[in-house]
Amino acid sequence: MRNPILALVLLSAACTSENELRYTATLRADTNGVALSDDGLDAYAAMSGTTCRIDTSWGCPTSDADLPTDHERVVDHWKGVTLGATEQGVHTILGQAWLQEVDLEIAEVHSARLTDAGTLVVAGNEGDCVLSDDDGSMAVPGVVCSDLVVTDVDREDGSLVAATSEGVFRLSAARVDRLADAADLVATDAHTGMVIFGNRGDVDVFAVDRAGEPVWTVRIEEPLQSIAVRGDRGELLLLVGDGAFGHVERRDLTSGELESSSSVPSTEGDLVVSGNGNTVGIVRPTEVHWYSLLLADEEPVVDENVETCMDAWDRASRD
Numbered sequence: 001m002r003n004p005i006l007a008l009v010l011l012s013a014a015c016t017s018e019n020e021l022r023y024t025a026t027l028r029a030d031t032n033g034v035a036l037s038d039d040g041l042d043a044y045a046a047m048s049g050t051t052c053r054i055d056t057s058w059g060c061p062t063s064d065a066d067l068p069t070d071h072e073r074v075v076d077h078w079k080g081v082t083l084g085a086t087e088q089g090v091h092t093i094l095g096q097a098w099l100q101e102v103d104l105e106i107a108e109v110h111s112a113r114l115t116d117a118g119t120l121v122v123a124g125n126e127g128d129c130v131l132s133d134d135d136g137s138m139a140v141p142g143v144v145c146s147d148l149v150v151t152d153v154d155r156e157d158g159s160l161v162a163a164t165s166e167g168v169f170r171l172s173a174a175r176v177d178r179l180a181d182a183a184d185l186v187a188t189d190a191h192t193g194m195v196i197f198g199n200r201g202d203v204d205v206f207a208v209d210r211a212g213e214p215v216w217t218v219r220i221e222e223p224l225q226s227i228a229v230r231g232d233r234g235e236l237l238l239l240v241g242d243g244a245f246g247h248v249e250r251r252d253l254t255s256g257e258l259e260s261s262s263s264v265p266s267t268e269g270d271l272v273v274s275g276n277g278n279t280v281g282i283v284r285p286t287e288v289h290w291y292s293l294l295l296a297d298e299e300p301v302v303d304e305n306v307e308t309c310m311d312a313w314d315r316a317s318r319d
Contacts, residue, residue, distance in 0.1 A: 021248055021262040021280060021291040025059030028287045033074035034272050035082065039301045040279025043272075044082045044093075045288070046074045051084050052310075053096055056279050056290045060309035063096040078114040078155065078275075085109040090121055106132065110144070111151045117158030122151070122171070131160070133173040140171050148184070156190040157210065168197050170210070179212035187227045187236070189253055196236055196253075198224045205238065207256060218256035222247065226270045229253065230293070231277030239282065241267035248280070250293075264289070276301065 032046040036056070043054040049070040052061035069086045076083040082093040090104040090112045104112075104121060110129075111122040118134035122144055129145035130137045143149070143164040150163045159172035161179070163186035170177045183197040183206075193210035201223045207215040225246065226239035236256070238249040246267035250260045269282040269289075278301060280291045294300055 019262040020250065020260050020295065021264065021293055024057055024290045024292055025055075026287055026289050027054055027059040030286055031283065031288060032072070033084075034281060034283045034288055035074050035077035036272055036274040036279055036281060037077060038079065038275030040274030040276055041301060041303045043279075043281060043288075043290075044074050044077050046072045046084065051082070051093060054288075055307045055309070056281070057303065058307070058309065059288075059290060062307045062310060064310070065093050065096050065098045067091050067093075067098060075109075075112045076114050076153070081114060083112050083114060083119070085112055090119070104132075108145070110149065111160065111162075113151070113153035113155075113160060115153060115155045115158045117173075120153070120158070120160050120171075120173075122160065122162075131171050131173065133158075135173060138173060138176075140176055141166065141169060144169060144171065150184060150186055152186050152188045154188045154190050154193065154210075157193060161186055161188050161195050163197055168195065170195070170212075177212060179208050180206065185224065185227045187229045189229045189234075191232065191234070192253065194253065196227055196229070198227065200225060201242075205256065207253075215254070216256040218251075220249070223267075225267050226282075228271035228273045228280075231273055231275045233277040235259070235277065237271055237273060237280065239264070239267070239269065239271050243267065248282075264291075 029047045034045045036043045050064045050066045052064045055062050067084050068088050073085045075085050084091040089106045092099045092102045106123045109123045113120050121132045124130045124145050126142035129142045131140045143166045144162045152161050162169045163183040165182050167178045168180040168183050186197040188195050196207045198205045203220050206217050222240040223242045228237045234253045236251045236253050246264050247261045269284040272281040280293050282289045
């Protein structure tokens with residue numbers, strides 16, 4: 001299932017720099033939400049009317065769970081649990097078993113995330129937007145339920161952070177705080193409570209603490225395209241660029257200082273990162289590129305299971 005031609009192109013693009021990112025595979029599919037496992041060996045993606053587990057070393061589905069309706073999304077994965085969303089609500093997948101008995105029947109789901117405090121769900125519309133948790137619900141600014149709002153989760157604090165056209169908001173069952181001005185990209189780090197945000201196409205990136213107090217601001221050399229925290233490594237990843245090729249910058253989370261930059265073959269896409277920070281995905285409209293990011297002092301995770309690509313996927317790939 002590997003694509004040797006694409007691999008050669010990627011390696012050629014990296015000849016002028018010592019890339020820390022090592023290309024592993026490409027999933028060629030239209031996806032509707034992609035999340036990585038904590039160890040980075042698997043990913044979970046809604047595609048072709050079902051929710052698949054993906055082997056990130058080979059880029060192919062190995063199993064699937066068929067949620068209700070043909071319009072399912074993957075909205076989160078944490079500690080072996082995947083959250084999916086459809087018109088019928090929020091659905092929990094454990095391994096690849098859909099636990100129908102714990103479905104949350106909520107209409108118009110925009111975002112759902114797992115936290116130490118339980119499951120957080122944003123649902124509704126701009127006239128009636130609600131944040132729900134395991135104990136109840138509360139009204140939140142209507143802009144949080146508008147299209148294209150980007151959210152991330154502070155799992156330890158039990159809150160969602162939303163980047164909107166009216167500001168960056170921290171949302172919890174207890175309160176709503178406006179942390180900063182408008183943004184359309186955001187990432188959070190649960191260990192420090194920091195929120196990093198910016199606007200796609202701009203060259204300024206900002207970080208604030210849980211209370212919204214500024215921590216740092218950096219000006220980057222290429223336009224910003226995506227932001228992600230590098231798992232539990234205390235680092236930040238930025239996808240930047242405005243031409244045929246882009247870069248993934250690795251930066252210190254507490255200072256914003258640049259630590260390294262790796263070439264990638266496109267500036268289009270959204271970053272997803274595993275909980276241990278060792279697997280990185282760049283999600284594009286019709287494909288997902290998988291990379292390994294393992295520094296000299298970091299131990300690799302060994303996959304002791306031999307996965308087999310799904311037969312249906314093999315047949316489709318030959319059509």
